[in-house]
Amino acid sequence: MAFNIESIRADFPILQRQVNGKPLVYLDNAATSQKPQLVIDAIVDYYSNYNANIHRGVHSLSQEATDRYEEARQKIRQHFNIAKAHEVIFTSGTTHGINLVANGFATILGQGDEVIVSALEHHSNIVPWQMLCEKTGAELKVIPMTQEGTLDMAAYSALLSGNTKLVFVNHISNALGTINPIEDIIFKAHQVGAAVLIDGAQACSHIKPDLQALNVDFYVTSAHKMCGPTGVGILYGKEEWLNKLPPYQGGGEMIAEVSFEKTTYADLPHKFEAGTPNICGGIAFGTAIDYLNQIGFHAIEKHEHELLEYATKELLKIEGLKIYGTGTEKTSVISFNLEGIHPYDVGTILDKMGIAVRTGHHCAQPIMTFFNIPGTVRASLAFYNTKEEVDALVAGVRKAQQMLR
Template sequence: MLDVHKIREDFPILKRKVNGKPLVYFDNAATSQTPQVVIDTIVDYYSNYNANIHRGVHTLSQEATDAYEVARKTIQQHFNAKHAHEIILTSGTTHSINIVATGFTNFLSKGDEIIVSALEHHSNIVPWQMLCERTGAVLKVIPMNEDGELLMDVYDSLLCDKTKLVFTNHISNALGTINPIEEIIEKAHKVGAAVLIDGAQSCPHIKPDVQALDADFYVASAHKLCGPTGVGLLYGKEEWLNKLPPYQGGGEMIEQVTFEKTTYAGLPHKFEAGTPNICGGIAFGAALEYMNNIGFDTIASYENELLEYGTKKLLEIEGLKIYGTSENKTSVISFNLENIHPYDVGTIVDKLGIAVRTGHHCAQPIMDFYKIPGTIRASFSFYNTKEEIDALVEAVKKAKMMLS
C-alpha cells in the first residue's frame, strides 16, 4: 500500500500556500513536482563535481562523466533497452521527436505515407507536417470517437505498402486515454513501417518495456517523472539510430575533424552535440530511482483509485461534462461546466490555491473535434489525495455559482 502522507513529506513544494490556501497541485500532466532526493542530487552536482564530461582527464570531469553515464545506464534499465547506447539524452520529448523527424528526411519520397493519431500533442504533429513539406510525403490521421478512443478499424484501412512511419502517443495528455500501442506497433511492422511512441504522458504512470513493445523509437521527458526540466530521452533501436544522420553538428558528436572532411562518433554521442544538460541527466536517473523505489504498480493502482474517486465526485456537479471517457485511461480528468469558459473556472480555482490546467493543452485538433475552446484539466499524481479532490470539487462548485 502507498503511504501518501509519508510520500508527501518528500516534496517540499507541497508545504507552500497559494493565495493564502494550501497548495493543491493538479497540473501533473504538464510538469510533476520534484522530491527532495532529486533536488539534493542537483545541489550535490553543482556543489561538488561540476565539470564538463567525456573530455577531461581531471578528477571532477571523470566524476561527472561517471555519474552521467551511470544515469544513462539507469534509464536504459528502466526502459529495458537492449543497449545503453540506444538511450540518447535530449532536452525533452519535443527535441527527441525532431531528431527522428529530421532524420527521416533522407528516407521518404514524394507519395510515401506517414500516419499520426488524432490524439496527439502538437509536438507529435508539427514536426511530421514539416517532414511532409520537405519530402512530399502524405500525412494520414487515425480518427477518434466521442469517448476519446482511436478508431482502429480505420487505422487498419490506412496501412499499406506506402506507409513508412507511424507515430502515436502512449497516453493522451488531453484526455488520459491509453492507446493500444502494442496493436499499433505490430500492425505497422507487418507493412514494413517504423513506429515512434510518444511516452511523455505514459512514463509517470506506466513502466514501458521497449523491447517487449518492439517500438522502434520511444521518447519521454524527465520533468513529468519527478525530474528536472530540460532533459529527456530518445530511445531508438540500434539499427535505426545507426541509419539516422546526426541532428546537429558540433563538439562531442565527432570522431575526427579536418577542413576537408568530418567523421562522426558512434552511438550515443552522434546525437549529443555540445555540452549536454549534465546535471539534468544525473538528476533524471535519481528521479527514476525514486519512483522505482515506490513501485510503478503501486503508483498505478493508487492513481487509478484517485481517478475513479475524482470522476465520481465531479460528475455529481450538475452541468459538468467530462471529455475522454475511455475505460482504458489514466489519472487525467478533462471537463467543462455548461456555458462557462474553462479559463474563467481555472482563474477562480487558482484563487482557492488549486492548480489546474485550462485551454487546448497543445492538442487543438481534439478540442476542434469536440467543438469546444478547451477544457479544465485536473491531472493526478501519486502524491495527491482524495481530500485534495474534495477541495477541487468544492472550488468548481463555487466557480459555477459565481459564473452562472
C-alpha cells in the same frame, strides 16, 4: 516499500506551501510533476561538489561527472528494459527527440511515402511531421478519434499500406488521459514494414513501459513529468535505426575526426549528442527514476486509479459538468467543462482557492475542434495527490459554477 501517502508527500517541499492563502492543491501534473527533495539534492550536489564537463577531461572532477552521467544512462536503460546503453540518447526533452527522428526521416522519405499520426496528438507530435511532409513530398494521414476520445482502430488498419513508412502516436493523450493500444499499433505497422515512434511523455510517470517487449522502434519521454528536472529527456531508438539516421546537430562530442576536407561521426550515442549536455539534468533524471522505482509502479498505478475513479464519480455529481475522454483505458487525467462557462474562468477561480489546474486546448487544438469546444479544465492527478485534494477540487468547481452562471 509500503505506499504511505503522508510520507510520500513529505518528500515534496513544494506541497507544504500555500497559494493565495490556501494550501496548495497541485493538479497540473500532466504539464509537469513536482520534484522530491532527493532530486533537488542531486542537482545541488552536482553543482556544489563535482561540476565539470564530461567525456573530455582527464582531471578527477570531469571523470566523476562523466561516471555519474553514464550511470544515469544505465539506470534509464534498465528502467525501460533497453537492450544497449548506446540506444539511449539524451535530449532536451520529448519535443527534441521527436524532431531528431523527423530530421532523420527527411533523408529517407520521398514522394508517394506516407506518415501516419493520430487525432489525439499534442502539437509537438503534429507540426514536425507536417514540416517533414512539406520537405519530402510524403503524405500525412490521420487516425480518426471517437466521441469517447479513443482511436478508431479499424480506420487505422485501413490507413496502413506498403507506402506507410512511419507511424507516430502518443502512449497516453495529454488532453484526455486515453491510453492508446500501442501494442496493436506497433504490431500492425510492422506488418507493412513501417517504423513506429511512440511519445511516452504522458505515460512514463504512471506506468513502466518495457521497450523490448513492445518491440517499438523509437520511444521518447521527458524527465520533468517523471519527478525529474526540466530540460532533459531521452530518445530510445533501435540500434539499426539510429545508425540509419544522420546526425541532427553538428558540433563537439559527436565527431570521430574533423578536417576541413571531411568529418566522420562518433559512434552511438555520441553521434546524436552534440555539445555540452544537460549533465546535471541527466544525473538528476537517474535519481528521479530511482525514487519512482522505490515507491513502485504497481503502487503508483493502484493509487492513481483509485483517485481517478473517485474524482470522476464526484465531479459527475455536479449538474452541467461534462467530462471529455471517457474510454475504459485511461490514466489519471480528467478534462471537463461546465455548461455555459468558459474553462479559463473556472481555472482562475480555482487558483484563488489554491488549486492548480490547466485550462485551454492543452496544445491539442484538433481534439478541441473535434468536440467543438474552446478548451477544457484539466485536472491531472499524481501519486502524491489525495482524496482530500479531490474533495477540494470538487468544492472549488461547485463554487466557480455558483459564481459564474
